[in-house]
Amino acid sequence: MTTDKQPVRSRKTEPRASFESSMSRLEKIVEEMEQGSLGLDDLIVRFEEGQRLLRTCTTRLNEIEKKVEMLVKRGNDWVEAPLDAGELTDDPETTPGPESGTEQPSRGELF
Incomplete structure (x- = not known):
């Protein structure tokens, strides 16, 4: 029996995006959504990506705050x-x- 599933990569092995690149992408998503030219499906995809980026940025800020x-x-x-x-x-x-x-x-x- 064969499965087409690809191996799940651990979060620790994935390169972590910098705070700045995450914020830049988040700002771009907001800009795209505010233009009003995206369809509903694209809006949902951008919204979900934005939520992930927001969590990433918030986590990074909290980590840095603890180190300061x-x-x-x-x-x-x-x-x-x-x-x-x-x-x-x-x-x-x-x-x-x-x-x-x-x-x-x-x-x-x-x-």
Whole structure:
């Protein structure tokens, strides 16, 4: 008895598309769908592909977010600390100085 089934490839052996290429393809799909020239069958195919790409991009972003660490000055040492979104700010009162690693004085204060 012969089967025409092709061997299933493991996800680990398939090359993983880069985040950028996945996003680029997703944007192209959105553009094609918004033009309104695709038939219903093609729309469904594009929608399904877009959903897969969206999951891929979301997964990659979550993986990268877990890897992001920031260096924090503790005393005279730089230590790695997990990224805390609450610590990210453009507020000059809490932003470390460019070279000294000390906090900049608040606006209006000289020292």
